[in-house]
Amino acid sequence: METVLFTLGKFSVTLGYAIAGGVGLIGLLLVIMLIAAIRAGAARAQEAEEALDRSAAMERHIAGLMQVQSEMTGRVQSMSEMFGSRTAELSQMVNDRLDTTSQRVGQALQETRAKTDEGLNKLHERLAVIDRAQSTMTSLSSEIVSLQSILSNKQTRGAFGQGRMEAIVGDGLAPNAYSFQSTLSNGYRPDCLIIMPNDAPSLVIDAKFPLESWQRIASADNPEALRAAQSGFKQDIAVHVRAISEKYLIPGETQDTAFMFVPSESIFADIHEHFEDVVQRASRARVVIVSPALLMLSIQVIQALLRDVRMREQAHLIQKEVRELLADVGRLDERVKKLQTHFRQANDDIGEILTSTGKVTGRSKRIDEMDFEEPQRLAGE
Secondary structure, eight states: OOOEEEEETTEEEEHHHHHHHHHHHHHHHHHHHHHHHHHHHHHHHHHHHHHHHHHHHHHHHHHHHHHHHHHHHHHHHHHHHHHHHHHHHHHHHHHHHHHHHHHHHHHHHHHHHHHHHHHHHHHHHHHHHHHHHHHHHHHHHHHHHHHHHHHHSHHHHHHHHHHHHHHHHHHHSOGGGEEESOOOTTSOOOSEEEOOSTTOOBEEEEOOOOHHHHHHHHTOOSHHHHHHHHHHHHHHHHHHHHHHHHHHOOTTTBOSOEEEEOSOHHHHHHHHHHOHHHHHHHHHTTEEEEOHHHHHHHHHHHHHHHHHHHHHHTHHHHHHHHHHHHHHHHHHHHHHHHHHHHHHHHHHHHHHHHHHHHHHHHHHHHHHHOOOSHHHHHHHO
């Protein structure tokens, strides 16, 4: 036991010291292990307690989840029932809507078919009208061709202008206010004579317009031909104006102005626009170029003059009627005055009657106010 094992500085470690130290070390290790075991047991106990707490909490959580699940199950069941009823209602509503829509669609189809049939009928009617119009246009085109053939002939063209002038004059004046193809004192026969009132000279209207010269202007296809046609038109107009002035302007028998009738408004406008010198030359020769509208206006003015003359011719009759009317008014005034006198006398009589009735009424009131009971009462006493 006293055997020295090793030396630590001045201290010598023997076998006994080594054994005692080993035993102490082992004991210390045992104590440490015991403490560690105790601590581990306490930790395991605490962990077991925490595990129990966690298990309880888990059970409570699971119970809550089960309750929520049951509630969710009830809600899902109620929602399924509600969805079932709503689905049935929706299905019924959809069926009703489909039925209504089907009825409306059927009605709309019927209305559309009726409108389509009506439109087709109207279309057939319009097509028939178009067919009639086409036939009318065909006949009109043939009439235009015939009119063109008429206008291509000088005699028939003159008859056309004469006919239009006669229609305007005949529509505006009385039959005794004009005459056609009358013979003047010099032997010439103008197309129309308008008989003016108060024995005034008649107005001459000539309807022989040189239309062929104007047609040459319209058919000119180059500047040289156009200038030649315009020059020829001016010459023809000058010749015709001079003929009217020399043949139809007779002092004391006809007016000092004559009308040259142009049977077209467009030709009249072109003459005034492009041939102003022709119009001025005719005016200096006392020949007025008139269109259908101007001739109609002149006829209306002449009609107004004739009406005024007729009124002046009847003026003495009007004056006679006015004098008789004044006499009637005088007699009416005298009779009204007599009637007024009668009314005044009747008013005076009524006043006297009212005075008498007033007196009678006063006497009646005084009689009514008298007391007749007192003498009877005294007689009874």
